[in-house]
Amino acid sequence: MRGVLSLPLWLASLMTLAGVLVFTQARADEKDDLLAKIAATGPLPCDQQAVELVNLQFDKMEADLLLAGIGKSYALGDTWVAGNTFYDQARTIMAAALDEDQFKNGAFFSYTPTVLISKGLSGLSVDDLRYLEQFFSKPEGKLYWEENMDGTICAAWLKKFGQAPYPPLDGATAERWQKTTAGFKGAQERFVKRFNALPKATQAAYYDGKDKIGPSVQQAPLKLINERNHELGQRLNNVLSSKMDQLQPIIDGFKAAKG
Structure with a gap:
């Protein structure tokens, strides 16, 4: 009778590890698939308006954030702000440089509701996402999608990014914001x-699904920004460095005028 052939310990361990990795990758693929399906549950007309506002507000802040960094680095004081001739000259240069970079390399911020x-839901387990996929196919999930996902969450985004410390809205953007927010009249009723x-x-x-989702989607815009801090910081600093030869005389002029 032949003896049982045993694998070397290292080979058995390697095969076990390979099995774990395959299982883990399969779970990751399933999670991505579930997230994509859930995010595509239905139309989100209000969220689309709100996310466009989020992109716009973040985009409008870039030049001022970079100039605020210059003000701190050069100790320019609290008069280095919009309305000052030197600051406004520097802002014009930076705004043009940022527009040029985005034309060449793509928008800094191009979020969509599905993103x-x-x-927002990426921190949930695969089992929780399976639950939510089913949840959104039922009446309770449809109510949440229409009245919360494209309702209260949209309203929260519009409120947060339509006021200080974010730039004031103007022109067509302000009109669109007012029109969208007016749509929430009577929403609670x-x-x-x-x-x-x-x-x-x-x-x-309905409440089971709402509790599982929690505040995560509402917090997603700032969460994404925080995660991209390093990448965005590098790109913005490259733009700033490319214009320092034009900015330096303006900085020197500001300091001389200040005395």
């Missing part, structure tokens, strides 16, 4: 009416 939803029309079990399931 933010995927980011509409939600209550729809919610009360649901069976008790469906109402309970």
